[in-house]
Amino acid sequence: MAKNFLLEIGLEEMPAHVVFPSMQQLKEKTEKFLAEKHLAYDEIKSYSTPRRLALFITNLVEKQADIHEEVKGPAKKIAIDAEGNWTKAAQGFVRGQGLTTDDITFKELKGVEYVYVTKHTAGKKTTEVLQELPSVITSLTFPVTMHWNKYDFEYIRPIHWLVALYGSEVVPFTILDVTTDRFSRGHRFLGQKTSFEQADDYLVNLEKEFVIADQVKRQAMIEEQIAQIAKENNYQVSLDPELLEEVVNLVEYPTAFVGNFDPKYLAVPQEVLITSMKEHQRYFEVKDQQGNLLPHFISVRNGNQEHLANVIKGNQKVLTARLEDAEFFYAEDQKLTIDFCVNKLKNVAFHEKIGSLYQKMQRVTVIAELFGQQIGLSAEELADLNRASQIYKFDLVTNMVGEFPELQGIMGEKYALLQGEKASVAKAIREHYLPIASEGDLPASKIGAVLAIADKLDAVLTFFAAGMIPSGSNDPYALRRQAYGIVRILLDQQWSFAIRTLIQAIAAKLNEQVAEFGFSLDNITEEVTEFFAARLKQALSLAEIRYDIIDASLYSNQEDLLLQAKAAQLLQAHSQADSFKPAMEALTRVVNLAKKADQSVEIDESLFETEIEREFAEKVQTTLAGLSLDNLAANYEALVALEPVIVKYFEETMIMADNEAVRNNRLSLLKQLATEVEKIAKLDVLITK
Incomplete structure (x- = not known):
């Protein structure tokens, strides 16, 4: 039973x-x-x-269930000697199974007889x-x-x-x-x-005995108690999932309660107050129905209602001490100028092998300008980007961020606005940290997005150049997360990112002034390119694109990450169409034959021998003339439309003709077509069967 x-x-x-x-x-x-x-x-x-x-x-x-297991042993010819006796091999086999030679049977397997025994193992209690x-x-x-x-x-x-x-x-x-x-x-x-x-x-x-061992019930009790408090007081309470989970795991018998703090502290930015409550005290903030922060908090004690007033009083006292500190830091920070803080960053190390945070900002200013120009930012946007990149880490040396590191960027935006910086510059200071988590929020502004890319790209380039490259699960500087963040921003903004060209342009600029920037970038282009390809592969995999389609796009003759992503999305979208398989097979044959071209020659129409050869050449030249990287979808449709003439051409034409001039002429035409095909994808890795 x-x-x-x-x-x-x-x-x-x-x-x-x-x-x-x-x-x-x-x-x-x-x-x-x-x-x-x-x-x-x-x-x-x-x-x-x-x-x-x-x-x-x-x-x-x-x-346990009794086990009846058939076990295969040596071949019969090995188990029995010439006199018909059991060999040591047979005896050793059955002994190892806890049986005797009397238990042996023979079965044929692929024309050879083998020893078999059936092993019975009685289940234990x-x-x-x-x-x-x-x-x-x-x-x-x-x-x-x-x-x-x-x-x-x-x-x-x-x-x-x-x-x-x-x-x-x-x-x-x-x-x-x-x-x-x-x-x-x-x-x-x-x-x-x-x-x-x-x-x-x-x-x-x-x-x-006042233990709610079922964590699901414990969480439900907390949610119900907080909902009742909110209803009674007309509060709006947002239950942060991570904080709720933490609170559930801090208590065995939950009792929620309301505490208060002096309304004067509402003059401090609400992000500071919420951080003080949430991150340091595990309190839930309270807002009115319009979303304004109120001078109250909700906490959960590990116990019942007894002596709850004392518990509330103690929690209020602890929070007040925190808020006193926050109010003091906020006031003191406003006495600092941005220039003073930026100058202090000269003495704050980014990494001992790479340089100071000030030098990092100098590098990021160069990277941001190069990329901003590449994507076509206006003169005003470039000016704002330049200003943001020169100061964007200044809040790291403020008192508030020193006490509450979670507020880096957030306080930078607020202090920048207080000191008269443009809203676009201040917003970029906050947004450059995004995304904070692998699937977290992305920068909303162009300037913030470019600054985020430049900051993260500087980290990847400099750590790679210093030889600190992630390996296996070891990634102490979160370079994978930062590179993945860049990929997500690029896909969100639909910005081109010619990775090799950009790295070489950055290296050329930075290597001119190693003393100023604190670092030189040499011989890292290929490693960094592969690193970003792996991050793009991660993003496309999460979008449920077929692995062979991803590989075909990443191994193409296209260095632009955005176009690689678009090609993968395009092939995935068409992969179930009736035309996909025959078109890919025809174009793959073109690509494979084109590899035989030892040299490219100018197409000579006088060497055409058949009408289909002339038709094929005309359609290929017309198609190639109409291709544009600005419209990948149109390119795909145009190349797919060649499938019937490709099939007919191969059926009626011997590509590898004995006449060398004719052969080279035909291979060169295929090479021209293959070159354009491989700008979209490396089709020979596609699985079309």
């Missing part, structure tokens, strides 16, 4: 950010363990709080198999670990108790000096020690 199984690992309080991942990891590894041990069950439910990780497995069978769970529990990995007492063993936090119940039976095993039992612990301050007669008692008995 199947029974439910409970496993609980009791710990000291874990950091909130590791609770959910650890719970999921325990579940996944247990699923794998049960599959390997041939133990069937209905479902695994996972639970967690800051002090425990738990699994509840429903209808876990009482014993589930309670016996579950005693191997310490191997699962101790295999969990964490971002940080600690060891305690005299043990070398490391874990996220010390293990204080273990519960393992199969139905009502304790499954015995020990980890370090902790042995499984049916006893658990309630809330650290409100609850008592509790026990479970059977696995099914878990959630109910813990709740009696």
